[in-house]
Amino acid sequence: MCQNKERFGRKVEVTFLYMIIKGSGKAAVILWKNPVLFVCFHEAMEVQNSEHGHIIEVCGDVPAVGTSLGGSRICGEAACGFSDAKTSSKDANERSASMRKLLIAVILCVIFMSVEVVGGIKANSLAILTDAAHLLSDVAAFAISLFSLWASGWEATPRQSYGFFRIEILGALVSIQMIWLLAGILVYEAITRIINDTGEVQGFLMFVVAAFGLVVNIAMALLLGHDHGHDHGHGGHGHGHGDHGHGHGGHDEMHNHGLTITTHHHPHHHHHEAKHDDEHHHAHEADHTEPHHHYEAKHDDEHHHAHGADHTEPLLKTCSEGETKTKYAAKQKKQRNINVQGAYLHVLGDSIQSVGVMIGGAIIWYKPEWKIIDLICTLIFSAIVLGTTIRMLRNILEVLMESTPREIDATKLEKGLCEMHEVVAIHELHIWAITVGKVLLACHVIIKREADADMVLNKVIDYIRRGYNISHVTIQIERQ
Amino acid sequence: MEKSDSFKYYYPSEKESQNSWNTGFGLSVSDRRLAFSRQASFDQAREPHTPVSINLNDPAKPLLARSVSNIDIPTGLFYSLDESNKYSGEGNGSAQKFSFMLFVFSILRIMRSGNRYMKRLFVMISLNVAYSTTELVIGLFTGRVGLVSDAFHLTFGCGLLTFSLFAMAASRKQPDRVYTYGYKRLEALSAFTNALFLLFMSFSLAVEGLHAFIQDESEHKHYLIVSAVTNLLVNLIGVWFFRNYARINLVYRNAEDMNYHSVCLHVLADSIRSAGLILASWLLSLGVQNAEVLCLGLVSVAVFMLVMPLFKATGGILLQMAPPRIPTSALSKCWRQINAREDVLEIAQARFWEFVPGHVVGSVSIQVKKGMDDRTTLQFVHGLYHDLGVQNLTVQTDDV
Numbered sequence: 016m017c018q019n020k021e022r023f024g025r026k027v028e029v030t031f032l033y034m035i036i037k038g039s040g041k042a043a044v045i046l047w048k049n050p051v052l053f054v055c056f057h058e059a060m061e062v063q064n065s066e067h068g069h070i071i072e073v074c075g076d077v078p079a080v081g082t083s084l085g086g087s088r089i090c091g092e093a094a095c096g097f098s099d100a101k102t103s104s105k106d107a108n109e110r111s112a113s114m115r116k117l118l119i120a121v122i123l124c125v126i127f128m129s130v131e132v133v134g135g136i137k138a139n140s141l142a143i144l145t146d147a148a149h150l151l152s153d154v155a156a157f158a159i160s161l162f163s164l165w166a167s168g169w170e171a172t173p174r175q176s177y178g179f180f181r182i183e184i185l186g187a188l189v190s191i192q193m194i195w196l197l198a199g200i201l202v203y204e205a206i207t208r209i210i211n212d213t214g215e216v217q218g219f220l221m222f223v224v225a226a227f228g229l230v231v232n233i234a235m236a237l238l239l240g241h242d243h244g245h246d247h248g249h250g251g252h253g254h255g256h257g258d259h260g261h262g263h264g265g266h267d268e269m270h271n272h273g274l275t276i277t278t279h280h281h282p283h284h285h286h287h288e289a290k291h292d293d294e295h296h297h298a299h300e301a302d303h304t305e306p307h308h309h310y311e312a313k314h315d316d317e318h319h320h321a322h323g324a325d326h327t328e329p330l331l332k333t334c335s336e337g338e339t340k341t342k343y344a345a346k347q348k349k350q351r352n353i354n355v356q357g358a359y360l361h362v363l364g365d366s367i368q369s370v371g372v373m374i375g376g377a378i379i380w381y382k383p384e385w386k387i388i389d390l391i392c393t394l395i396f397s398a399i400v401l402g403t404t405i406r407m408l409r410n411i412l413e414v415l416m417e418s419t420p421r422e423i424d425a426t427k428l429e430k431g432l433c434e435m436h437e438v439v440a441i442h443e444l445h446i447w448a449i450t451v452g453k454v455l456l457a458c459h460v461i462i463k464r465e466a467d468a469d470m471v472l473n474k475v476i477d478y479i480r481r482g483y484n485i486s487h488v489t490i491q492i493e494r495q
Numbered sequence: 496m497e498k499s500d501s502f503k504y505y506y507p508s509e510k511e512s513q514n515s516w517n518t519g520f521g522l523s524v525s526d527r528r529l530a531f532s533r534q535a536s537f538d539q540a541r542e543p544h545t546p547v548s549i550n551l552n553d554p555a556k557p558l559l560a561r562s563v564s565n566i567d568i569p570t571g572l573f574y575s576l577d578e579s580n581k582y583s584g585e586g587n588g589s590a591q592k593f594s595f596m597l598f599v600f601s602i603l604r605i606m607r608s609g610n611r612y613m614k615r616l617f618v619m620i621s622l623n624v625a626y627s628t629t630e631l632v633i634g635l636f637t638g639r640v641g642l643v644s645d646a647f648h649l650t651f652g653c654g655l656l657t658f659s660l661f662a663m664a665a666s667r668k669q670p671d672r673v674y675t676y677g678y679k680r681l682e683a684l685s686a687f688t689n690a691l692f693l694l695f696m697s698f699s700l701a702v703e704g705l706h707a708f709i710q711d712e713s714e715h716k717h718y719l720i721v722s723a724v725t726n727l728l729v730n731l732i733g734v735w736f737f738r739n740y741a742r743i744n745l746v747y748r749n750a751e752d753m754n755y756h757s758v759c760l761h762v763l764a765d766s767i768r769s770a771g772l773i774l775a776s777w778l779l780s781l782g783v784q785n786a787e788v789l790c791l792g793l794v795s796v797a798v799f800m801l802v803m804p805l806f807k808a809t810g811g812i813l814l815q816m817a818p819p820r821i822p823t824s825a826l827s828k829c830w831r832q833i834n835a836r837e838d839v840l841e842i843a844q845a846r847f848w849e850f851v852p853g854h855v856v857g858s859v860s861i862q863v864k865k866g867m868d869d870r871t872t873l874q875f876v877h878g879l880y881h882d883l884g885v886q887n888l889t890v891q892t893d894d895v
Contacts, residue, residue, distance in 0.1 A: 206643055445675045472891070
């Protein structure tokens with residue numbers, strides 16, 4: 016008996032389809048061709064559902080539980096909470112914004128790639144064609160990210176009771192593997208360049224092609240890294256740098272990243288239409304040191320601003336007032352979508368490698384006998400690219416291994432729970448994330464014999480929800 | 496699997512539960528889908544459960560089965576907070592730093608006391624490394640590009656196998672504060688990575704075939720027979736080492752199964768590739784046109800078919816899919832049984848996922864009538880799902 020009225024229409028569709036397929040109605044058929052089709056199986060023996068005939072329901076819908084906490088503490092459907100009205104619309108907005116970005120990036124890539132292919136065939140040059148192949152790999156990576164973004168919006172099925180959010184993480188993993196693969200291929204190509212040495216024409220061509228690739232990649236990095244929308248103070252920070260990842264896992268993950276690419280992005284800043292936060296960021300990068308590196312304490316925008324303060328006083332005011340106004344919003348929209356981040360890293364890696372190839376090409380062009388420099392350059396820059404992916408890889412790994420997310424302090428949570436009067440002990444506390452930002456918790460709470468289980472349950476859920484913003488909580492209350 | 500009416504939760508003996516679990520899922524002794532078909536008993540790496548007392552009035556013993564992976568936090572401990580460091584394996588309690596070097600050293604220690612497969616894998620990796628370095632060196636000095644590319648391919652493969660070895664060693668670590676379920680997921684992850692690599696390989700072979708098809712004869716790489724044969728031999732040794740897992744469709748009983756299976760498939764695919772190259776050279780020497788395209792296409796398709804089931808299975812684990820070994824009918828049967836109890840109003844949600852094959856975690860949310868004894872309900876639900884193989888279950892009972 017699903018409460019949601021709009022699901023009724025879909026359920027009717029399912030019923031018809033179902034009745035056509037199976038007369039007896041005991042087996043469970045999973046149809047999920049269409050992400051919009053939400054499949055609900057009703058158990059035939061439930062009397063309330065007589066109007067639907069024989070359908071088996073595994074996801075039970077709950078009559079609205081009016082608790083004093085305001086809002087049901089039980090999730091109504093299989094995709095509960097992950098897609099209740101508020102979060103699902105927010106999710107959908109985020110997702111469509113990210114998808115739009117990626118789509119534009121894909122289109123741009125395809126255009127550039129076809130230009131390069133045509134030019135390469137005309138000039139009959141292998142170097143241009145291999146660069147076109149690299150752009151093709153970019154397209155593939157974007158396609159994977161797009162697919163994961165789209166797929167993560169699918170509704171949950173009984174087989175996938177938590178929804179499809181993990182697909183994002185797997186897609187990001189796949190695209191990082193591709194980055195590694197491409198770095199390896201580039202090193203291999205550098206080695207073959209040494210082995211099959213030809214004249215200096217190679218050097219110049221390499222340089223030009225790599226420069227073109229660099230321009231393309233920078234354009235896409237701008238596109239992907241640009242955080243439009245309400246977070247001005249927040250988004251003004253890391254234009255094209257990915258410092259947006261403040262709340263993402265550890266707050267340290269993009270900072271190191273910023274450290275490695277200072278040299279690279281200096282010319283980049285000049286191309287940018289002059290925004291005030293450019294110099295701010297530039298100066299910020301200059302004295303970017305270790306303290307940013309490790310701590311996962313709440314490094315907000317103030318931290319960044321404080322560091323830039325000695326360089327740019329008036330900027331601090333404008334930034335901070337924008338920042339305080341949007342700080343609350345920033346807490347919600349802390350993290351860029353991991354797929355967009357992955358695509359961004361891919362593009363960044365490509366531009367770093369283009370720089371390396373450009374340098375190698377320039378050196379070979381200038382002095383054709385120093386061929387080994389090309390290989391060394393490529394190796395160095397490949398290592399840099401791999402270094403940028405390490406942090407994201409670590410975050411992905413942590414989610415995939417169901418570890419306690421970094422932003423949740425489990426010790427404090429347990430301590431807070433144990434300090435409640437009725438609670439005697441806590442067992443089997445598991446906190447894990449289904450994707451970055453969606454955290455679940457399960458634990459067994461032992462309470463005193465005479466305590467009121469319901470009241471304690473409410474208290475515990477409320478405490479966890481308020482203090483740690485975890486809304487998918489399953490608590491097993493046991494008496495001592 | 497009908498429970499008796501007494502609702503007394505008892506912990507069945509190992510054999511009994513295993514047999515009932517077996518027959519419930521249609522896995523018999525002679526099932527060829529198992530890795531070791533001669534092995535009748537399921538020597539599962541299940542964490543030992545603390546036995547559950549039948550005596551309901553005994554407050555000392557825990558009422559419901561708990562796995563070793565739980566984190567017990569009695570209240571008294573928090574008054575001496577520096578003891579919290581005792582729990583954290585590697586990182587600090589608050590900072591949750593992941594100290595990589597300490598981790599690596601502990602893994603090396605564990606590797607020295609490895610099991611059979613770990614040692615075999617180590618031998619294989621060293622063989623591969625030796626082979627690929629010699630190839631690389633020879634290729635660089637003689638200037639043959641084919642050798643260098645082959646060496647690169649091998650190096651990638653070696654890197655992956657090293658990751659598998661690392662996962663094997665790391666998965667033995669006990670669960671700690673940060674990784675509350677343990678480290679066994681690493682094996683599933685390494686299996687996934689291997690499968691992904693094999694997919695990439697099949698894709699790149701297809702591209703290579705296409706390339707060879709488009710290009711004319713003069714630019715063909717003539718595959719080096721010696722290197723291909725050596726590669727084939729090395730990989731066949733690997734397949735022999737892991738011969739128990741040389742199947743396409745395998746039923747995974749625990750995490751190690753997945754990992755070993757992925758290593759075996761990796762080596763198998765490599766040997767198929769070498770065999771394909773040898774075949775292509777032979778056919779070329781016979782004068783067959785487009786021999787390379789044919790062979791490369793064949794190898795690509797073969798590797799793809801080989802790896803798909805593993806990819807799907809590991810993908811399912813990583814995607815938190817419901818455990819494939821528990822049929823939906825069993826789950827709905829449990830659902831109905833719980834609903835049939837008189838104090839249960841409704842089941843709000845029941846979600847299950849597998850941490851690794853064989854370790855199922857679930858969370859169930861039930862609505863009960865007010866004032867009922869939750870203890871018996873809890874016992875019943877736990878017992879019901881325990882028979883299905885769900886080890887960690889959290890049941891939330893809400894009064895309406």
